Amino acid sequence: MxxxxxxxxxxxxxxxxxxxxxxxxxxxxxxxxxxxxxxxxxxxxxxxxxxxxxxxxxxxxxxxxxxxxHPPVVEAAQDQAARGMHMFGTLSEPAIRLAARLVEDIPCAEKIVYATTGSEATAYAMRLARAFTGRDMVLKFEGAYHGNHDYALTSTFPTALGNDPHGQNDTAGRPAGTRATMLVAPYNDAQAVERIIRERRDELAAIIVEPVQRIIPARPEFLQALRRICDESGVLLIFDEVVTGFRLAYGGAQVHYDVTPDLASFGKVIGAGGPLACVGGRAEILDLCDPRRKGEPNYVYFNGTLHGNPVAAAATLAMLDELARxxxxxxxxxxxxxxxxxxxxxxxxxxxxxxxxxxxxxxxxxxxxxxxxxxxxxxxxxxxxxxxxxxxxxxxxxxxxxxxxxxxxxxxxxxxxxxxxxxxxxxxxxxx
Ligand SMILES: Cc1ncc(COP(=O)(O)O)c(C=O)c1O
Missing domain, CATH: 3.90.1150.10 (Aspartate Aminotransferase, domain 1)
Known part of the structure; x- marks a missing residue:
């Protein structure tokens, strides 16, 4: 070797x-x-x-x-790295300050939980939605990418259309049980979503949507319809803002479209190229992750070695200062x-x-x-x-x-x- x-x-x-x-x-x-x-x-x-x-x-x-x-971002990362690359288990100042900044800037975020990657953030968002609603299924859209985990890899790269509502499997190695919890609908088609909701509303925990699906922008009325459908059915609306967050607009696509989801996943720009991502959302949902609730039936586990990494948090704060100009x-x-x-x-x-x-x-x-x-x-x-x-x-x-x-x-x-x-x-x- x-x-x-x-x-x-x-x-x-x-x-x-x-x-x-x-x-x-x-x-x-x-x-x-x-x-x-x-x-x-x-x-x-x-x-x-x-x-x-x-x-x-x-x-x-x-x-x-x-x-x-970018010089101010590099400077912030270097400064923090010299004082400690990482701390685990308890808080660091950059992690708290970034969380506060995100809560201020992201309309749906009354609180945030940290993750390391966008994939982890979408997986947490889906888990939170399942725990909050007591339902198992999640609806995504044909051609949408939500990361590398087993729930996300349904009809991400469809080879043919018309696989809704069960979708095509994108990878070997996904358990059949996981596959069975995902449904798909065509993007920008609120009527198709309504049809599925009519049949499955009692099984659906959430709809997860990219506000710009790859290069396809959501029609504003599509996102507005998803908000209405979710409100009427008790299904949670998740915006996957891993790409659009602080890229389409400061605060994310939810600012650009003026539609507020229940939960939203952020990564990429949030992280500034470092190991940091997050889920923002309604406090009553995110509080299911409160570790003091361990032992309660709907306590949601979230944890990761690099969660809230102070170098990435410091770099992201410096980047947000620039983006806010x-x-x-x-x-x-x-x-x-x-x-x-x-x-x-x-x-x-x-x-x-x-x-x-x-x-x-x-x-x-x-x-x-x-x-x-x-x-x-x-x-x-x-x-x-x-x-x-x-x-x-x-x-x-x-x-x-x-x-x-x-x-x-x-x-x-x-x-x-x-x-x-x-x-x-x-x-x-x-x-x-
Ligand atoms: C919309 C969206 N969600 C989730 C992810 C997954 O993020 P990561 O690659 O950081 O796990 C990506 C990555 O490209 C993405 O584009």
Missing amino acids: DTLLKPDNVGLFELAERVLPGAGLGGYALPEDIRFVFSEGAGARLRDVEGREYIDYVGGAGALILGHS PGIYDRLNGFAEATCAECQKILDRHGLPAIAENTGSLWQILFMARSPDSQADIMAGDAAAARRLDVECMKRGIYALPGVRRFFSTTHGEPELADTLRVLDASCRAIN
């Missing part, structure tokens, strides 16, 4: 092939000829170990809304809109049947005629063509995972716009 660890004996890819399944970190495999290993990030740019530079539209999967290594979101979203408009001109000039689509600072190039409103629209698009274009862009220095929705940060500016348009133009030529 010793020799594996000597970098001069073996290249980094070869080493990764030997010790990581698929030589990767998760669900994404890049084509063999464009693999690279990052060494550093600054602002909107990444550099690999061979010195090549990339414009970064992955942004740590959306966590880095201020770009890489007036005009930040207008500038970020305006820049996203303007970049997409310029990208659209290039796609049109090359005669490609594609759209450069953005919702706030989320964006993607999709091969379809009009903005998607449903998973059916997404599946009717030409995903292979989109992937071909994204791969060509990546070869020329744009880091955006092929076929995956991407993110702007506040550090993307005119130089990135110019480089992006130049790369897109060359990439369109390459696939045409």
Whole structure:
């Protein structure tokens, strides 16, 4: 095993092939000829170990809304790290101050509980909803991603439509009992939800929804209808704000849409790239987690080694100070809109049947005629063509995972716009 660890004996890819399944970190495999290993990030740019530079539209999967290594965030993290990387079991000042800040800023949050990842936050939210309602089932939407756990992995990557209400299984290894507790409905379709609720209201604990499902924005009236349906049926409404929280708007999609859920999961931007996520919601629900209630029948267990990690909490507080400055979101979203408009001109000039689509600072190039409103629209698009274009862009220095929705940060500016348009133009030529 010793020799594996000597970098001069073996290249980094070869080493990764030997010790990581698929030589990767998760669900994404890049084509063999464009693999690279990052060494550093600054602002909107990444550099690999061979010195090549990339414009970064992955942004740590959306966590880095201020770009890489934003100085006040780095300073806050370094300052806290020097005074202690982690404390477990009792409180740290950054953990308390961040909780107070989130309760102030998130409309649905009378209290929060910490988690380490977005997946853990959605799992806690579902568990809380089950405990609070005494019901087992959760309704999600076809094509929505809620993380890596067994409850979430239903019809996340459907290969065909029309699997509602039972959904398609997304992974081997999920127990049948878990699968049986999840239902699915088509996104942006309140009537389908009402049909399911009519039949299953006494079994349903919650509806969990992404307010922007991947790249599809919720129609405002869809979220309003979900709120009404939940109020009428005693089902809890969970917003999965792991992506939209403090990205679509300060406070989250619930501020943008003016619809307040019962519970909401946050991660990515909340965490500032560190190991921190949370669930916010009504106090009477979150208080089920109060450890002084251990032994009561509806006490909800939540606990984790890294919960409330002070380094991530300090970094997040520094980031929220920046995000709270007036005009930040207008500038970020305006820049996203303007970049997409310029990208659209290039796609049109090359005669490609594609759209450069953005919702706030989320964006993607999709091969379809009009903005998607449903998973059916997404599946009717030409995903292979989109992937071909994204791969060509990546070869020329744009880091955006092929076929995956991407993110702007506040550090993307005119130089990135110019480089992006130049790369897109060359990439369109390459696939045409
Ligand atoms: C909407 C949504 N929920 C949950 C998650 C899971 O978060 P994590 O990857 O931090 O576990 C993600 C991750 O991409 C997400 O996009």
